[in-house]
Amino acid sequence: MSDNRVAASLFDVTGRGYAVTGGASGIGLAVAEVLADSGAHVALLDLHPGRVEAETARLRERGGKVTGHVVDVTDGDAVAAAVRAAEADAGRLDGVFANAGISVGASFTGPGWRVEEFPIDAWDTVRAVNLDGVLDTLRAAAAVLLPRGRGRIVLTASTAGLRTDPMVAYSYTSAEAAVVGLGRQAALDLAGSGVTVNVIAPGPFRTNIGAGFDPGEAVWRETVPLGRIGHTDELKGLALLLASDASSYMTGGVYPIDGGALALSHTPA
Numbered sequence: 001m002s003d004n005r006v007a008a009s010l011f012d013v014t015g016r017g018y019a020v021t022g023g024a025s026g027i028g029l030a031v032a033e034v035l036a037d038s039g040a041h042v043a044l045l046d047l048h049p050g051r052v053e054a055e056t057a058r059l060r061e062r063g064g065k066v067t068g069h070v071v072d073v074t075d076g077d078a079v080a081a082a083v084r085a086a087e088a089d090a091g092r093l094d095g096v097f098a099n100a101g102i103s104v105g106a107s108f109t110g111p112g113w114r115v116e117e118f119p120i121d122a123w124d125t126v127r128a129v130n131l132d133g134v135l136d137t138l139r140a141a142a143a144v145l146l147p148r149g150r151g152r153i154v155l156t157a158s159t160a161g162l163r164t165d166p167m168v169a170y171s172y173t174s175a176e177a178a179v180v181g182l183g184r185q186a187a188l189d190l191a192g193s194g195v196t197v198n199v200i201a202p203g204p205f206r207t208n209i210g211a212g213f214d215p216g217e218a219v220w221r222e223t224v225p226l227g228r229i230g231h232t233d234e235l236k237g238l239a240l241l242l243a244s245d246a247s248s249y250m251t252g253g254v255y256p257i258d259g260g261a262l263a264l265s266h267t268p269a
């Protein structure tokens, strides 16, 4: 083959089945969109009923084989049921993106910096969604994929899990760092099973997570070598790579997609 069939076959996901938590907005929606546009069956698993309904309908209108399930990833039994429902929708399950996450909480230096004033409820809330929710999604995915002897599990962490980040709270950086560790360890534990586990570590992308928070373009010029915030379409190539056979020798990897932000933070002052 000497034409574009080489790429098409490497990244082919036609007829395969995927579930994406947090799939009705932002990064998860971009993942769902590229998989659906590439001919896969995709289930959007998301807490927000209005978004699930609207995005499922929108992706179906453009020809996608897409279903939607309202689920809270902090409810482990509900996540397991939703992942099984995704498998039933598609008639098979090939991969799960554990992507749902939130960003709330305070910094150590803002108002209420004293230890006894730390907003522990924000810590618990972020941990429940961003870490425990990812763990329960991973377990639900493994329960379906391991008996098949093949599959892809992809966790969304953050560059904030790999370095400090003044734009988020310690609850968030801590949970994201733990997701990186969880993904690596799960990859090791599942190696040899046919199920791979990889971690995406996005830098700043314009999504609903930061709605209402706009530090201004100058901040991105200073903190991102490519000089701007990312568009979620720019994450689609990595998502398709990690979902498809093109990533057959990749497991336990942590893949920043950040306009160079991590490279900048590694540059000595």
Ligand SMILES: NC(=O)c1ccc[n+]([C@@H]2O[C@H](COP(=O)([O-])OP(=O)(O)OC[C@H]3O[C@@H](n4cnc5c(N)ncnc54)[C@H](O)[C@@H]3O)[C@@H](O)[C@H]2O)c1
Residues within 6 Å of the ligand: 021, 022, 023, 024, 025, 026, 027, 028, 045, 046, 047, 048, 051, 071, 072, 073, 074, 099, 100, 101, 102, 129, 130, 133, 156, 157, 158, 159, 201, 202, 203, 204, 205, 206, 207, 208, 209, 210
């Ligand atoms: N946008 C960024 O700059 C950025 C950077 C690094 C990492 N991330 C990570 O990417 C992931 C997706 O975030 P996003 O930026 O697309 O945000 P987003 O708010 O646009 O989308 C997140 C989706 O997750 C859903 N969700 C939230 N809590 C849920 C729960 N308990 N159960 C099920 N669904 C739930 C929301 O309804 C929403 O549709 C998160 O894990 C986030 O930490 C985002």
